[in-house]
Amino acid sequence: MRPWLLTLAPFEGDARPRFLQIAHAVARDIQSGRLRPGDKLPGTRTLAKELNLHRNTVAAAYDELRSEGWIEASRGKGTIVSRDLPEVAARPPRVQASHDARVGYPLERFASPADAPWPEPRSGVLALAGIADGRLLPMTEFARAYRRAALSLQATAGHYPSSSLGHPRLIRALKEMLATTRGISRERGLIVTRGSQMGLFLLVEYLLRPGDVVAVENPGYAFGWEAFRRKGVRLVPVPIDGGGLRIDALREIVRHNAIRAVFTTPNVQYPTTVTLTPGRRRELLALAAEHRIVVVEDDFVHEYRYDGRPVLPLAAQDRDGVVIYLGSLSKVFMPGPRLGYVVAPTPVIEGLAWLRELVDVCGDPILEVAMAELVAEGVLQRHVWRMRKIFEERRDALAQAMRSELGGVVRFRPPAGGPTVWCEVDVDIDVAGWVERAKARGVWFNSGSRFFLHEARPSLSLSFVSLAPSELREAVRRMARGLADLRSRK
Amino acid sequence: MRPWLLTLAPFEGDARPRFLQIAHAVARDIQSGRLRPGDKLPGTRTLAKELNLHRNTVAAAYDELRSEGWIEASRGKGTIVSRDLPEVAARPPRVQASHDARVGYPLERFASPADAPWPEPRSGVLALAGIADGRLLPMTEFARAYRRAALSLQATAGHYPSSSLGHPRLIRALKEMLATTRGISRERGLIVTRGSQMGLFLLVEYLLRPGDVVAVENPGYAFGWEAFRRKGVRLVPVPIDGGGLRIDALREIVRHNAIRAVFTTPNVQYPTTVTLTPGRRRELLALAAEHRIVVVEDDFVHEYRYDGRPVLPLAAQDRDGVVIYLGSLSKVFMPGPRLGYVVAPTPVIEGLAWLRELVDVCGDPILEVAMAELVAEGVLQRHVWRMRKIFEERRDALAQAMRSELGGVVRFRPPAGGPTVWCEVDVDIDVAGWVERAKARGVWFNSGSRFFLHEARPSLSLSFVSLAPSELREAVRRMARGLADLRSRK
Numbered sequence: 010m011r012p013w014l015l016t017l018a019p020f021e022g023d024a025r026p027r028f029l030q031i032a033h034a035v036a037r038d039i040q041s042g043r044l045r046p047g048d049k050l051p052g053t054r055t056l057a058k059e060l061n062l063h064r065n066t067v068a069a070a071y072d073e074l075r076s077e078g079w080i081e082a083s084r085g086k087g088t089i090v091s092r093d094l095p096e097v098a099a100r101p102p103r104v105q106a107s108h109d110a111r112v113g114y115p116l117e118r119f120a121s122p123a124d125a126p127w128p129e130p131r132s133g134v135l136a137l138a139g140i141a142d143g144r145l146l147p148m149t150e151f152a153r154a155y156r157r158a159a160l161s162l163q164a165t166a167g168h169y170p171s172s173s174l175g176h177p178r179l180i181r182a183l184k185e186m187l188a189t190t191r192g193i194s195r196e197r198g199l200i201v202t203r204g205s206q207m208g209l210f211l212l213v214e215y216l217l218r219p220g221d222v223v224a225v226e227n228p229g230y231a232f233g234w235e236a237f238r239r240k241g242v243r244l245v246p247v248p249i250d251g252g253g254l255r256i257d258a259l260r261e262i263v264r265h266n267a268i269r270a271v272f273t274t275p276n277v278q279y280p281t282t283v284t285l286t287p288g289r290r291r292e293l294l295a296l297a298a299e300h301r302i303v304v305v306e307d308d309f310v311h312e313y314r315y316d317g318r319p320v321l322p323l324a325a326q327d328r329d330g331v332v333i334y335l336g337s338l339s340k341v342f343m344p345g346p347r348l349g350y351v352v353a354p355t356p357v358i359e360g361l362a363w364l365r366e367l368v369d370v371c372g373d374p375i376l377e378v379a380m381a382e383l384v385a386e387g388v389l390q391r392h393v394w395r396m397r398k399i400f401e402e403r404r405d406a407l408a409q410a411m412r413s414e415l416g417g418v419v420r421f422r423p424p425a426g427g428p429t430v431w432c433e434v435d436v437d438i439d440v441a442g443w444v445e446r447a448k449a450r451g452v453w454f455n456s457g458s459r460f461f462l463h464e465a466r467p468s469l470s471l472s473f474v475s476l477a478p479s480e481l482r483e484a485v486r487r488m489a490r491g492l493a494d495l496r497s498r499k
Numbered sequence: 500m501r502p503w504l505l506t507l508a509p510f511e512g513d514a515r516p517r518f519l520q521i522a523h524a525v526a527r528d529i530q531s532g533r534l535r536p537g538d539k540l541p542g543t544r545t546l547a548k549e550l551n552l553h554r555n556t557v558a559a560a561y562d563e564l565r566s567e568g569w570i571e572a573s574r575g576k577g578t579i580v581s582r583d584l585p586e587v588a589a590r591p592p593r594v595q596a597s598h599d600a601r602v603g604y605p606l607e608r609f610a611s612p613a614d615a616p617w618p619e620p621r622s623g624v625l626a627l628a629g630i631a632d633g634r635l636l637p638m639t640e641f642a643r644a645y646r647r648a649a650l651s652l653q654a655t656a657g658h659y660p661s662s663s664l665g666h667p668r669l670i671r672a673l674k675e676m677l678a679t680t681r682g683i684s685r686e687r688g689l690i691v692t693r694g695s696q697m698g699l700f701l702l703v704e705y706l707l708r709p710g711d712v713v714a715v716e717n718p719g720y721a722f723g724w725e726a727f728r729r730k731g732v733r734l735v736p737v738p739i740d741g742g743g744l745r746i747d748a749l750r751e752i753v754r755h756n757a758i759r760a761v762f763t764t765p766n767v768q769y770p771t772t773v774t775l776t777p778g779r780r781r782e783l784l785a786l787a788a789e790h791r792i793v794v795v796e797d798d799f800v801h802e803y804r805y806d807g808r809p810v811l812p813l814a815a816q817d818r819d820g821v822v823i824y825l826g827s828l829s830k831v832f833m834p835g836p837r838l839g840y841v842v843a844p845t846p847v848i849e850g851l852a853w854l855r856e857l858v859d860v861c862g863d864p865i866l867e868v869a870m871a872e873l874v875a876e877g878v879l880q881r882h883v884w885r886m887r888k889i890f891e892e893r894r895d896a897l898a899q900a901m902r903s904e905l906g907g908v909v910r911f912r913p914p915a916g917g918p919t920v921w922c923e924v925d926v927d928i929d930v931a932g933w934v935e936r937a938k939a940r941g942v943w944f945n946s947g948s949r950f951f952l953h954e955a956r957p958s959l960s961l962s963f964v965s966l967a968p969s970e971l972r973e974a975v976r977r978m979a980r981g982l983a984d985l986r987s988r989k
Contacts, residue, residue: 036791136658143656152649156642166633166833167965168626203693203859210858236857265568301523343656345864367726368700368858369693374835376863475657 027062028069035070036079039090050080050088135484137407137454139475140428141343145396150388151379158378166375173366174358175201175350176377182384183336183350191311192325193334198358200365201372205309205337205349210236211361211368212305212333212351217242221269224262226254228460228468230279230307233272246462247271253278253285256292263300270303276320277310280460280470281431282424284320291326298329307335312393313474314426315401330354338380340428341393346376396474404430406478407471410485418492419469428474431457434467439495446498447491452484517552518559525560526569529580540570540578625974627897627944629965630918631833635886640878641869648868656865663856664848665691665840666867672874673826673840681801682815683824688848690855691862695799695827695839699762700726701851701858702795702823702841707732707759714752714761716744718950718958720769720797723762736952737761743768743775746782753790760793766810767800770950770960771921772914774810781816788819797825802883803964804916805891820844828870830918831883836866886964894920896968897961900975908982909959918964921947924957929985936988937981942974 038044050056053071057064071088074080083089159166174180180199187193202208217223219241225234227246237244245266247259254273262268271293275285285293297304306323314320324334337349351361365371383389407430408423421432434440440456447454457468473481528534540546543561547554561578564570573579649656664670670689677683692698707713709731715724717736727734735756737749744763752758761783765775775783787794796813804810814824827839841851855861873879897920898913911922924930930946937944947958963971 139657140659141657143653143658146653146656148649148653148656152642152646155645155649159638159642159645162835163633163636163638166636166638166835167629167631168633169630169834206857207859239854239857267568299519301526344659344860345652345656346866347859347861347863364729367696367729369697369837370834371837373837373863373866376836376866 028066028073031060031062031067031070032073032079035074039079044090046090046092048090049083049086050090052087133451134448135452135476135480135487137452137471137473137476137481137484139472140340142396142399142475142477143343145399146343147383147388147392151383154379154382154388155375158375158382162374162378170371170374173362173371174199175372176374176381178381179377179384182381186384187336187352190319191308192321193352197324197334197352198355199350199352200358200361201377202349202351202365203347203369203372204339204344205307205335206233206236207347207365207368208335208349208351208361209233209305209307211364212335213237213240213242215360215364216303216357217269222266224259224268224271225462226273226278227462228280228457228465229272229462230274231460231462233307234462237272244462249278249281249283251283252289253283254289254293256289256296259293260296263296263302268300268302270305271297272305272307273323274307274309275323276308277314277424277427279307279309279427280429280457282422282427282429284425290323294323294326294329294331297331302331304332305335306332309335309337310340310427311336312341313397313400313428315397315404316425324352333357338389342380342383342389346380348376348380400428400474403473403476403478403481407473407481407485410482411471414485414489415492428472430469430471430473432469432471434469436467438467438492440467440469442495443488443492446494447488450487450491450494452487452491454484454488518556518563521550521552521557521560522563522569525564529569534580536580536582538580539573539576540580542577623941624938625942625966625970625977627942627961627963627966627971627974629962630830632886632889632965632967633833635889636833637873637878637882641873644869644872644878645865648865648872652864652868660861660864663852663861664689665862666864666871668871669867669874672871676874677826677842680809681798682811683842687814687824687842688845689840689842690848690851691867692839692841692855693837693859693862694829694834695797695825696723696726697837697855697858698825698839698841698851699723699795699797701854702825703727703730703732705850705854706793706847711759712756714749714758714792715952716763716768717952718770718947718955719762719952720764721950721952723797724952727762734952739768739771739773741773743773743779744783746779746786749783750786753786753792758790758792760795761787762795762797763813764797764799765813766798767804767914767917769797769799769917770919770947772912772917772919774915780813784813784816784819784821787821792821794822795825796822799825799827800830800917801826802831803887803890803918805887805894806915814842823847828879832870832873832879836870838866838870890918890964893963893966893968893971897963897971897975900972901961904975904979905982918962920961920963922959922961924959926957928957928982930957930959932985933978933982936984937978940977940981940984942977942981944974944978 035044035050044050050071051059053064053067057067060067071080075082078091078093080088081091170176179201183201184195184199188195200208202211213236217237217240220243222243222245223237224245224247225237226249228249234244245262245268247262248255253275259271273285273293275290275293277284293304296302304323308322311319311322322334324332334352335349336352338346339349342348351358353361404423408421411419411421411430411432418435418438419432421430424430440458444454444456455470457470458465460468460470476484525534525540534540540561541549543554543557547557550557561570565572568581568583570578571581660666669691673691674685674689678685690698692701703726707727707730710733712733712735713727714735714737715727716739718739724734735752735758737752738745743765749761763775763783765780767774783794786792794813798812798814801809801812812824814822824842825839826842828836829839832838841848843851894913898911901909901911901920901922908925908928909922911920914920930948934944934946945960947960948955950958950960966974
């Protein structure tokens with residue numbers, strides 16, 4: 010007999026009779042695969058002794074399990090797990106019986122939400138973690154555009170939109186914007202999504218299969234990795250240096266792995282903010298074409314470039330149809346309305362549209378028409394021009410404050426674009442402890458460790474776009490105080 | 500040697516050298532599972548002859564494949580598919596190399612969107628297919644609430660919301676509404692979703708595994724079935740009669756199948772509009788508790804009941820935590836904003852919230868606060884009261900017109916609730932042909948055949964909520980004209 014210990018954890022307030030609790034615990038162990046068809050169960054006497062219960066209680070539990078078909082009597086072996094449980098056997102091993110007794114079915118495990126990537130701003134707390142400054146948003150224009158869109162769509166508002174691609178007006182406006190400012194062909198297909206995250210989710214679900222291998226930047230956009238992991242995709246890290254993704258390392262990986270896709274942020278690498286060099290761009294596209302690798306280009310902050318000329322995306326240079334382009338209005342405008350888009354060859358977009366119908370049928374036509382109007386009227390572009398100047402000042406204010414307050418412990422290069430500064434931290438500093446101490450001093454910021462696939466280096470990712478220069482200076486002073494607190498406690 | 504024919508389809512305009520095209524075709528066959536690790540490949544001479552190419556070209560292709568690790572030399576066997584391709588072997592057989600040459604990777608197959616369930620209303624066309632009447636919506640109040648919400652959330656609009664469950668104000672408002680009007684405990688967890696479709700998608704993805712078996716109503720909500728099918732879930736049909744879901748048939752199914760969930764619309768069955776009897780409700784809940792079956796209750800039109808008293812949902816009677824409740828504001832208000840919710844035991848809701856972060860991070864806080872305000876201020880409830888009276892008149896107008904114009908060919912019972920009339924049609928009528936002819940006469944309606952899992956019966960599902968009584972009468976006249984056209988062509 011295989012060793013087996015019943016995972017019996019009676020729940021507070023579980024009003025069910027004891028025998029039912031035992032029966033359910035055994036059924037859970039069968040569902041979770043801990044007990045398999047044909048496995049022998051302990052005798053009622055043995056189990057009763059182990060659980061410190063009356064033997065009749067265990068016998069009643071076994072009766073219940075037998076009547077439900079979970080267990081059966083077997084000649085010469087006593088009681089065994091029923092051999093006829095096909096769906097149980099087919100269930101993959103990752104399913105765990107972590108369910109509440111009141112739920113009655115096994116639940117998939119999920120990562121703890123404790124490490125939530127975005128804090129909620131609280132009064133008095135300065136968060137170096139925003140992606141826009143709400144106070145500077147053209148909210149009145151937005152609300153006005155929304156009202157106009159709602160009234161203009163009223164006649165047809167009782168019907169679902171006829172397409173899950175997005176409202177034709179927004180598709181037109183986005184294609185026009187992408188063609189004129191980013192050199193992306195209007196011939197490519199485009200689907201409007203709920204932020205670029207939905208674009209990524211749909212791509213993972215549509216293009217990839219469990220066991221596929223995908224190369225990701227390391228450090229990189231760790232939150233996005235979860236969608237790959239849940240699908241059963243294996244992630245292979247590619248290192249980053251001052252020129253962006255290291256193509257030599259990628260080439261070596263491709264030689265030894267059947268890489269299906271590369272997930273990359275070539276414009277402003279997340280989180281290090283470096284830009285992929287022109288030579289590496291050509292190499293990446295050639296490598297992808299040669300090995301039929303999909304390049305998923307996440308261009309999440311195209312508009313916010315402070316130094317030098319804007320860099321055209323890989324999608325603009327893509328001659329072989331290997332690039333799938335993800336964009337977002339979350340950073341350009343604000344994250345709440347959840348607007349993003351995917352640009353890809355038409356067959357891919359058709360597949361994503363089909364899958365998207367299953368996810369949420371379609372987007373919100375009122376919101377999409379309102380945003381199309383803001384784009385067509387130039388409101389969004391004017392906002393971006395204004396923010397670029399303001400964000401550049403904020404970047405410089407943060408950099409200066411960091412140099413004067415934290416110069417001895419952090420190394421960084423002011424980013425050429427994007428909302429964040431990436432800094433490496435002296436290895437003798439406990440970054441998690443610093444984050445905690447600083448929180449007590451009224452400043453919230455991200456440790457960089459979550460952005461590494463393996464072996465995190467001590468680092469920080471500090472956003473400067475949602476705070477004014479004076480707030481940034483105060484935030485850095487609080488960071489310094491938190492660091493002093495940490496050191497004095499050592 | 501297993502027989503193997505290279506699926507080489509050279510694409511127009513493929514500028515790559517011939518040897519690369521061959522190498523890629525072989526790699527595709529390996530990726531698609533047509534060629535498996537260890538399979539022997541034909542010799543270069545044999546393949547060159549088969550493809551009518553020079554032998555050097557094929558040899559170059561094999562060199563390329565060898566350098567990429569796809570194939571290897573094997574003593575005594577010649578060239579074989581590499582044995583060390585773990586991710587390829589793990590890929591399920593359904594992956595087809597149906598890709599476009601410009602795409603460069605295999606695409607999942609999908610159902611044709613030709614059978615789109617909702618038409619776009621066009622001028623002059625009367626569509627018996629809406630789920631609300633846009634013209635009667637309190638759009639100005641909605642736009643005003645949206646504006647207030649946008650301005651009130653401005654300060655924090657640069658950050659992502661801290662929870663993927665939905666805005667706390669909307670969660671409170673919905674829980675209050677569900678407790679007071681539907682008897683659903685406030686203790687249950689609730690997540691706001693993009694319409695009930697996202698609720699269903701998350702449930703399927705979170706609770707079910709490929710190979711699971713789910714019982715569905717037949718006829719039933721066919722669009723929702725697609726989410727199950729894509730997951731690899733097997734659907735078992737349960738027949739419907741005048742008392743709703745036939746529990747005797749379900750019991751028989753449960754006896755022979757390990758049913759994991761039942762997907763049901765007990766209030767106003769979709770599409771037949773019948774209501775599950777009180778006795779069957781008790782039986783269903785007992786059966787579910789006994790066999791640990793999840794009851795997914797889709798209460799998509801709770802508010803629209805014209806005859807008799809409102810029926811409390813199964814979720815209000817659920818003592819064992821077996822019911823997961825799906826609701827929607829699409830029919831109560833309008834479909835565009837995509838607002839729905841799932842009510843379930845807290846561990847399930849936590850799991851859905853985690854998965855939902857991967858799908859689109861979170862909902863739109865502005866929209867959610869605006870809707871919370873409309874609920875809290877009673878605007879939505881007043882709208883529902885007003886619509887219930889108007890929809891009842893429309894139901895009666897449609898029924899009367901159908902009796903006078905189509906009495907000889909359709910049989911129906913005016914529904915006690917919901918937006919549609921379900922009719923059975925004389926078996927000698929070609930319903931698809933009728934739909935086509937009627938379209939030419941300016942009326943759009945749904946054949947009922949799409950709602951059957953197997954063996955459709957001639958039937959129609961006609962919505963009456965988006966058209967005024969005079970429009971409904973005209974629509975039925977056009978239906979009659981379409982039918983006459985069909986018959987005269989026979």
